[in-house]
Amino acid sequence: MTEDKKATRLSKAAREFNVGIQTIVDFLHKKGFDISTDPNNKIPPEAYLLILKEYSSDLNV
Numbered sequence: 001m002t003e004d005k006k007a008t009r010l011s012k013a014a015r016e017f018n019v020g021i022q023t024i025v026d027f028l029h030k031k032g033f034d035i036s037t038d039p040n041n042k043i044p045p046e047a048y049l050l051i052l053k054e055y056s057s058d059l060n061v
Helices: 012-018 021-030 045-060
Strands: none
Touching: 012 021, 012 045, 021 045
C-alpha cells in the first residue's frame, strides 16, 4: 500500500511536537516557507519533515 503524504494542520503539528504555533512559523520562515500563524493553516509535507527533524527530540522527553 502506498503511503500518501498529506498536508498537516499547523495546530496539529504544534500539539504533536509540544511547541508553540509561533515557534513553528518562525522556524519555517527561516527555512524559506511562507506560512501564516493561522492554526488551521496547512503545512506542506516537506515543511513537516523539517519540523520533524528539528523537534523530534522533544517527542522523546
